[in-house]
Amino acid sequence: MQTNLSPEFQGTPDGLAAEAILRKCVHCGFCTATCPTYQLLGDELDGPRGRIYLIKQVLEGEVPTRNTQMHLDRCLTCRNCETTCPSGVQYGHLVDIGRKLVDERVARPAIESTVRWALKEGLPSPLFAPAMKVGQALRGLLPAALKAKVPAPQSAGRWPQREHPRKMLMLAGCVQPAMMPNINTATARVLDAAGIQTVVASKAGCCGAVKFHLNDQDGGKAEMRRNIDAWWPHVEAGVQAIVMNASGCGVTVKEYGYILQDDPAYAAKAARISALTRDLSELLPELVEVLREKIPSTATSGTLAFHPPCTLQHGQQLRGGVEKHLGALGFNVKLTGCEPHLCCGSAGTYSVLQPEIAYQLRDRKLGHLQDMAPEVIVSANIGCITHLQSGTATPVRHWVEMLDEALSASSRQDY
16 A cells, blocks of 8 residues: 655654555455454444554544544454455554554543543552452442453462472463462463473563553553563573463563564563563463373363454464364363454453443354353453453353363372
């Protein structure tokens, strides 16, 4: 797509990056077929092709409006369009640039700005955990909309104490330890059973995605640099990988190298961190070989319906691994044959900021998953797990928790 940048964007990092992405787009429209918001709303401007055109207009000097901002806000950033695109358009990077430029030029109403500020400052804050405890204590009294965002209290279980020569870092995350702490401890126990010690750097926190995608890109980058500083001594000591059990965090950390490529102090380190980062599912092939004999067949009965998060299947381009390798361990894992590629509507803070669309997508997704009559729905990202659980009585869990429970059922397991 030919683009004539306005003088204010010529030669700037945002302008150069956006122009390179735009020139790959041939405006074919294949992306609209797999865009969740276009399918729901039927508006060209609520699909990738229309949003690309809006961003192009801004870059060419047209003044954006609240309408422009609204259509960009409605994007889930699920990146399904990237999987579909035959030209390799990096839409996710482009929409980050577009939102940043539009927000610099279009003021938001006070209430909207306050909500966005509270999300970007509150979710990564140390105060989130005590606030979540209060919410869980009062959960029965909360209005339905708020109760849906507060999961029932969960026991984390024991963190393994054995040491192993093989060590891997794990990002605890900002909300996961408070909302669903068992995901992290289950990850550590499963890796321990495979002879891998899980290490958590105490000074590492939010991956930076929350602030970055709410257009506080400087704040997000600061959190990324903090994590790099916290991890770097462990990297120098020889950790084999940085394991992510939340695919939303994983896709962000894998892009540290891209996001910080113009930072002379951090570019090389960021690239190294991204290269070391692995989604937990990427370890499954070797875990299968080590753990296969430790799992009794009686511990894997029942149907698991797997919902692959967009950040896993589109952002990280990892598809099929969870189903295949859990199947090799004896689990009956099924992927819905209807729209497995579509977003569930969680999308980070999207379900708070765009609840009407988010809940339509949630119910659509749950309809397909529940058609398989599963005992448990499993996923790989806390946002998806929480969002889906708010609409069903069927338990929704991280797949690693199911593997951990199967291992604990074996008398041969020794922590």
